[in-house]
Amino acid sequence: MRQRFLNRINFTDVSLAIIGTAFVGLIVVGSFKTLVEGNYTTRQWLDFVVFGIAQGSIYALIALGYTLVYGILRMINFAHSEVFMAGSYTAYFAAAAMAKSGFTRENTLGAILVLFAVAMATSTFIGVLVERIAYRPLRRAPRLVPLITAIGASEVLKYIFKGLYGDQFKAYPEIEALKGSYTWGDINITKIQVVVILSAAFLMLALYLYVQYTKTGKAMRAVSEDKDVAALMGINVDAIIVRTFVLGAALAGAAGILYAITFRQVNFFMGFIPGIKAFTAAVLGGIGNIPGAMVGGIFLGLFESVGPILFLDGLNVPAPYQLKDVIAFSMLVLVLLFRPSGILGERLSRNKA
Amino acid sequence: MEHENKSPWWQKALQSGLIGGIIAILAALIGMVESFHARDIIAGQISMGETLLLLLIVGFAYTSSRDERLPISNRVLSGVITGVVIAVMMVGFIMLGKVVNLRSILVNASPVLYKILTFDMENASAAYGYLIGISAITSLAVSLIHAIPPLWRRAINTGFTIVLLLALLQDLLRITLTPFPAVTEALAWMFGKRGEQGLSVVGAVVVFIVVAGFNLLSAMNRDAIRKRSQALPSGTQKALRWTSWGLLAAFLLIWPRIAGPVLSDVTNSVGLYILMGLGLNIVVGYAGLLDLGYVAFYALGAFTMGVLTTTGGEIFFDFQWTFWEALPFAVLVAGLAGVFLGIPVLKIRGDYLAIITLGFGEIIRIMFLSDFLKPYFGGSFGIVSIATPTVGSTLLNTPQTLYYVILAACLVALFVAYRLRDSRIGRAWKAIREDEDVAQAMGINLTSTKLLAFATGAAFGGLSGAIFAAKLSTVYPHSFTLITSINVLALIIVGGMGSLPGVIVGGLLLVGLPELLREFSEFRLLIFGILLIAMMLNKPEGFLPEAVHRREFHEDENLSPATGD
Numbered sequence: 001m002r003q004r005f006l007n008r009i010n011f012t013d014v015s016l017a018i019i020g021t022a023f024v025g026l027i028v029v030g031s032f033k034t035l036v037e038g039n040y041t042t043r044q045w046l047d048f049v050v051f052g053i054a055q056g057s058i059y060a061l062i063a064l065g066y067t068l069v070y071g072i073l074r075m076i077n078f079a080h081s082e083v084f085m086a087g088s089y090t091a092y093f094a095a096a097a098m099a100k101s102g103f104t105r106e107n108t109l110g111a112i113l114v115l116f117a118v119a120m121a122t123s124t125f126i127g128v129l130v131e132r133i134a135y136r137p138l139r140r141a142p143r144l145v146p147l148i149t150a151i152g153a154s155e156v157l158k159y160i161f162k163g164l165y166g167d168q169f170k171a172y173p174e175i176e177a178l179k180g181s182y183t184w185g186d187i188n189i190t191k192i193q194v195v196v197i198l199s200a201a202f203l204m205l206a207l208y209l210y211v212q213y214t215k216t217g218k219a220m221r222a223v224s225e226d227k228d229v230a231a232l233m234g235i236n237v238d239a240i241i242v243r244t245f246v247l248g249a250a251l252a253g254a255a256g257i258l259y260a261i262t263f264r265q266v267n268f269f270m271g272f273i274p275g276i277k278a279f280t281a282a283v284l285g286g287i288g289n290i291p292g293a294m295v296g297g298i299f300l301g302l303f304e305s306v307g308p309i310l311f312l313d314g315l316n317v318p319a320p321y322q323l324k325d326v327i328a329f330s331m332l333v334l335v336l337l338f339r340p341s342g343i344l345g346e347r348l349s350r351n352k353a
Numbered sequence: 354m355e356h357e358n359k360s361p362w363w364q365k366a367l368q369s370g371l372i373g374g375i376i377a378i379l380a381a382l383i384g385m386v387e388s389f390h391a392r393d394i395i396a397g398q399i400s401m402g403e404t405l406l407l408l409l410i411v412g413f414a415y416t417s418s419r420d421e422r423l424p425i426s427n428r429v430l431s432g433v434i435t436g437v438v439i440a441v442m443m444v445g446f447i448m449l450g451k452v453v454n455l456r457s458i459l460v461n462a463s464p465v466l467y468k469i470l471t472f473d474m475e476n477a478s479a480a481y482g483y484l485i486g487i488s489a490i491t492s493l494a495v496s497l498i499h500a501i502p503p504l505w506r507r508a509i510n511t512g513f514t515i516v517l518l519l520a521l522l523q524d525l526l527r528i529t530l531t532p533f534p535a536v537t538e539a540l541a542w543m544f545g546k547r548g549e550q551g552l553s554v555v556g557a558v559v560v561f562i563v564v565a566g567f568n569l570l571s572a573m574n575r576d577a578i579r580k581r582s583q584a585l586p587s588g589t590q591k592a593l594r595w596t597s598w599g600l601l602a603a604f605l606l607i608w609p610r611i612a613g614p615v616l617s618d619v620t621n622s623v624g625l626y627i628l629m630g631l632g633l634n635i636v637v638g639y640a641g642l643l644d645l646g647y648v649a650f651y652a653l654g655a656f657t658m659g660v661l662t663t664t665g666g667e668i669f670f671d672f673q674w675t676f677w678e679a680l681p682f683a684v685l686v687a688g689l690a691g692v693f694l695g696i697p698v699l700k701i702r703g704d705y706l707a708i709i710t711l712g713f714g715e716i717i718r719i720m721f722l723s724d725f726l727k728p729y730f731g732g733s734f735g736i737v738s739i740a741t742p743t744v745g746s747t748l749l750n751t752p753q754t755l756y757y758v759i760l761a762a763c764l765v766a767l768f769v770a771y772r773l774r775d776s777r778i779g780r781a782w783k784a785i786r787e788d789e790d791v792a793q794a795m796g797i798n799l800t801s802t803k804l805l806a807f808a809t810g811a812a813f814g815g816l817s818g819a820i821f822a823a824k825l826s827t828v829y830p831h832s833f834t835l836i837t838s839i840n841v842l843a844l845i846i847v848g849g850m851g852s853l854p855g856v857i858v859g860g861l862l863l864v865g866l867p868e869l870l871r872e873f874s875e876f877r878l879l880i881f882g883i884l885l886i887a888m889m890l891n892k893p894e895g896f897l898p899e900a901v902h903r904r905e906f907h908e909d910e911n912l913s914p915a916t917g918d
Binding site for chain 1: 379382383384385458459460461641643645696697699700701704705707708709711712713715716719720722723724725727800835839842846876878879881882883884885886889890893
């Protein structure tokens with residue numbers, strides 16, 4: 001009896017359990033201490049939460065691009081972070097021109113819409129180009145191969161944009177109408193955060209409806225179930241894949257604008273961190289799952305804004321905000337270890353994971 | 354699912370010309386042409402920037418005239434169409450650039466660029482004509498190459514390649530020849546005048562004729578040569594082989610004397626990358642575990658060396674060991690870290706593994722950078738005053754002496770990797786790479802095998818990092834970004850995954866070349882990215898592939914396509 005029990009536990013599971021317990025222990029102890037010490041007021045906590053939701057909705061928009069492509073091709077589009085950067089960086093020039101000519105002040109809504117249009121168009125163009133050059137010829141290749149071209153494409157795009165627009169940080173012009181904030185009781189929310197959350201919510205809703213209720217959406221779902229059978233049913237698989245890339249890239253472009261009006265700085269390297277975080281968000285929610293990416297994005301945003309203070313401040317870690325990326329990446333590791341299907345994902349079969 | 358393209362041949366030629374034109378304009382706009390223009394290939398005649406554009410035209414004209422089903426006249430015509438379209442697009446771009454100020458957005462659209470593209474000519478329309486004319490002639494010549502026998506074609510290709518390489522590597526050649534003034538004197542005609550870069554016109558022509566002629570002769574007599582060398586008695590064959598190994602060893606030993614400090618330093622960077630490449634090759638090439646956070650182990654090796662040997666006193670630790678005492682610990686720490694980071698990812702495969710290891714690499718870097726660990730690792734200022742290696746009482750603190758440490762490390766790593774390759778564990782790694790489930794069913798213990806791969810690979814990385822720390826005598830976290838991981842990955846992929854000579858060639862090509870050609874370094878990652886994509890599209894097994902990998906990647910060409918998933 002004892003022998004059988006010993007046979008059943010294996011080294012991997014035990015070490016995973018130890019790692020998991022250690023992490024959960026740290027989080028619980030850290031949060032408990034922070035809350036007991038009470039160095040932060042409710043108002044501050046609420047600020048963190050609002051910031052986290054705004055940040056998270058940007059992640060969610062980018063994450064949708066990863067999830068859509070993964071759902072259909074079962075591959076991580078490594079170049080997606082550069083698709084995001086391309087839109088945001090290109091739209092800077094439109095923003096600067098409109099701010100200079102005074103158009104932004106006269107017609108703020110129009111200016112913002114123009115920005116969205118420029119960024120989404122650029123991102124879409126880049127996204128489709130990457131699919132055509134780096135992924136389509138490799139549809140049937142071993143899985144490592146498109147992954148490596150994706151890494152290559154990401155580097156190429158980064159340095160092409162560096163060459164085109166230069167390597168300095170560019171400061172997005174401030175939009176007058178978006179200064180200031182609203183306050184209800186203890187909740188304080190800036191106008192920019194309102195814009196970010198509302199536009200992200202609108203775009204996500206639009207995407208969800210598109211995928212659920214249009215013919216293309218139906219075809220996309222069919223292709224993600226089984227490419228070959230979908231082709232037999234008369235679906236043009238390549239065309240559907242291109243449309244998927246278009247959708248993902250357009251959302252990344254929109255996220256680029258939201259990111260730019262929040263942080264007001266763009267450069268050729270800006271895609272890397274949001275990109276990998278958005279990927280984390282996609283995994284967190286369950287990759288391949290559209291509502292999952294939205295939920296995952298918000299969750300990750302919250303973790304990142306509340307987490308460092310909540311978990312680490314109590315453990316007397318100096319400058320916990322420097323470690324927010326560590327928290328995000330640890331989340332990725334933990335999710336992949338303990339629930340690879342994510343919060344909303346279905347149980348992944350072995351060949352998918 | 355390749356669709357048969359039904360469009361007529363001229364349409365295809367036009368299309369490839371348009372693509373070529375866009376790429377040429379892009380190369381100009383990202384500043385490549387301008388920065389390459391600073392170096393001459395043929396002194397005073399052709400610069401590297403012009404060569405880049407010419408090579409683009411050559412490449413596109415060559416591919417568009419490749420379709421063997423067409424009659425030769427149509428093939429030549431499509432090559433010329435492609436070339437002319439590229440040139441016309443360039444002209445269009447220059448004309449546009451003179452009317453519209455592109456520079457407010459595109460930083461590299463400077464007047465200098467237009468000057469380069471119009472060959473510094475006063476008369477604009479003459480320059481445009483010249484550009485189109487040259488492009489037409491080049492593409493005509495390139496297309497006509499299809500009409501001549503393959504033996505000659507290969508000889509011409511080799512001739513041009515060697516001339517180009519010689520021109521690119523002339524600095525290397527000039528420096529290495531400095532200790533031999535007689536040779537320098539004798540070869541003076543080959544290079545441009547003093548103070549000029551590039552080959553002289555005479556030099557280029559002579560080198561081309563010699564190389565092409567030699568190639569042609571040896572290709573014609575290849576069978577005879579092979580027969581004669583096989584007919585040699587086995588004793589002589591053995592002796593020949595040993596002599597060539599001996600010559601190589603002697604060359605490696607005296608290299609720093611020939612090379613001088615600057616080149617030795619370049620060689621040292623190449624060596625450190627080869628060391629990392631050998632390590633990552635075990636993880637990615639042998640065991641098939643794509644690791645994008647490999648830089649973490651490099652960083653751990655470097656920081657362990659730093660912590661153990663620093664005499665700076667800025668940080669909490671005060672070991673003050675010597676280099677040789679600390680080295681085994683640096684390797685050990687990196688290897689253990691390989692195991693620790695390996696445990697959580699044992700069950701994770703493919704894409705997820707790539708992203709999770711990338712996360713690990715970033716976590717380690719951010720931790721070293723953070724205020725949290727600043728007392729121990731110095732935060733963003735890092736650790737200073739790291740011990741230099743000594744032999745007896747001599748300090749190995751110059752690039753020329755440090756070279757031997759790196760050479761020894763590389764040889765040890767090469768030996769270990771070579772012996773591991775066909776050992777029991779090496780075959781287990783390959784089995785896992787091919788199919789994890791089948792490997793497990795065959796009785797391979799996945800846990801220990803994978804962890805051993807991570808640990809060995811990490812130990813090589815740690816060794817490289819430790820020497821890196823001693824080389825610079827400082828370490829700080831900014832040296833350990835994702836870019837290093839990508840560089841190492843690129844070098845093993847270009848060389849051929851799993852192939853040991855591939856790692857060395859990859860290191861020389863991807864680290865050595867950009868260090869020698871400073872014009873390249875700005876576009877290093879761009880070129881790496883293009884290389885990665887191009888390799889995966891055309892030659893996924895790499896330049897010097899392992900036999901198994903070559904078969905694997907060209908499987909579908911031998912088997913019926915219906916077996917694909």
